[in-house]
Amino acid sequence: MTRQRRSDAESGARQKLIDAGIILFGLHGYEATSTRSLAAAAGVNLAAIPYHFGGKEGLYRAVASHIVDARNAVLGPYFERIRSLCADPAAGRDTLVSALRAMIQALAADTLGTSQGRDASQIMIQEQIALTPAFDLFYEGFFCTALDAWTGLVARLTGRDAGHPDTRLRALALLGQIVIFRVGAFTVLRHLGWQRFTPEAVESIAEICIEQIEASLAPAAAASPGGAS
Amino acid sequence: MTRQRRSDAESGARQKLIDAGIILFGLHGYEATSTRSLAAAAGVNLAAIPYHFGGKEGLYRAVASHIVDARNAVLGPYFERIRSLCADPAAGRDTLVSALRAMIQALAADTLGTSQGRDASQIMIQEQIALTPAFDLFYEGFFCTALDAWTGLVARLTGRDAGHPDTRLRALALLGQIVIFRVGAFTVLRHLGWQRFTPEAVESIAEICIEQIEASLAPAAAASPGGAS
DNA sequence: GTCTATAGTCGGATAGAC
DNA sequence: GTCTATCCGACTATAGAC
Secondary structure, eight states, rough: OOOOOTTHHHHHHHHHHHHHHHHHHHHHTTTTHHHHHHHHHHHHOTTTTHHHHHSSSHHHHHHHHHHHHHHHHOOOOOHHHHHHTOOOOOOOHHHHHHHHHHHHHHHIIIIOOOOOHHHHHHHHHHHHHHTTTTTTHHHHIHHHHHHHHHHHHHHHTTTTOOSSSEEEHHHHHHHHHHHHHHHHHHHHHHHHOOSSOOOHHHHHHHEEEEEEEEHHHSOOOOOOOOOOO | OOOOTTOSSSSSSHHHHHHHHHHHHHHHHTTTHHHHHHHHHHHHHHTTHHHHHHHHHHHHHHHHHHHHHHHHHHHHHHHHHHHHHHHHOOOOOHHHHHHHHHHHHHHIIIIOOOOOHHHHHHHHHHHHHHHOOOHHIIIIIIHHOOOOOHHHHHHHHHOTTTTTHHHHHHHHHHHHHHHHHTTTTHHHHHHHSSSSOOOHHHHHHHHHHHHHHHHHHOSSSSSOOOOOO
């Protein structure tokens, strides 16, 4: 498995274009990224894009697919653990909470602390507002399974029905506590007077989010007011 | 004040272009929005853009300025009330919490429920990831004062120092609970199997966010663990 | 103030040599 | 597989008639 078994893999132009695409598509979005800038950043010829990917859109799909695989490789295990714990009726609350902690910490460290995680999440954010033909790839390949696992965990910890819309809304809102730091990074950094998220800052953010999420999950299988719908 | 006192206000081409810009810049971003599509959507001649605004960038700045004014007109009073309550040492917790509820409800109703609020927030989201020269206009004109008021309220309700970075992080995270529904609207709607946010759904979201925010603010002026930095 | 016509540039894709 | 040269359409902005 040293190579991806591709007929045209000898020079690495494919991979160089994908790497450049992760950066440039994330920075400027699909439409505003030119094939010339992609070829220049990758150090390959312009004609390599139609040759290897059939065109700009093909390159974008390849970038999207690569990102989904890479994020699943990094974060998949945490969601997989959550899913298996939720399927186990014997799993205790402490075990569930520790899986929650691990997931939030991994998510914060990856999307805020690593350059690969930052670049990948940047394209996922672009996809949220632009809605290119690759949205399904992101949703089916990553968001759907991740959100299902997260919702299941929130349902289990609060004694709610994972299928009820209110439970999904609760889970999404709680996830927003960490997502805002990535989506609004420029505003957040400016409001804090920071230049970037240091490793210590990332740890603080994760810790604060975990604490506040746990506080919201505390009223577990109690009265369950149910929301407002 | 029937007119904005502009020397070139007779035909309304300026306003029609700004209205079109709010929609199109929000949908596709600054770079990917063409002057042709703007002129067509506004029903004015292409040359009207350089004439009235000096060019595409001038139109974008006018759009940004218009959005800041409009959002301040809608949401400013809520932040103003929070600010004045925080400055009043006699304000009770119930009063503060009711101001919090009102603000979250107004924010949800505006950004999720009204077309004007949706369009305006869409450009603010674009600005978060693209970082055009108009970012300062948004930050100075809206985000900064709004976040300061919100942080002050969270500080007051939790007995923390509003100037401490951890308090700002806490406030930002809590705000993320409502922001995620706007930023990730497509993913949220798809995950819920919804076509759009109905008024009832917006109410549910606001109610759930308020409840979970209050739960995180509950451990008020108690031990105050302080976070992890 | 509004229009047509056009300049000058940049976009993605292709043909064909090597 | 990689390159150069090129087509053709779309872009922003301007000139000048009305």
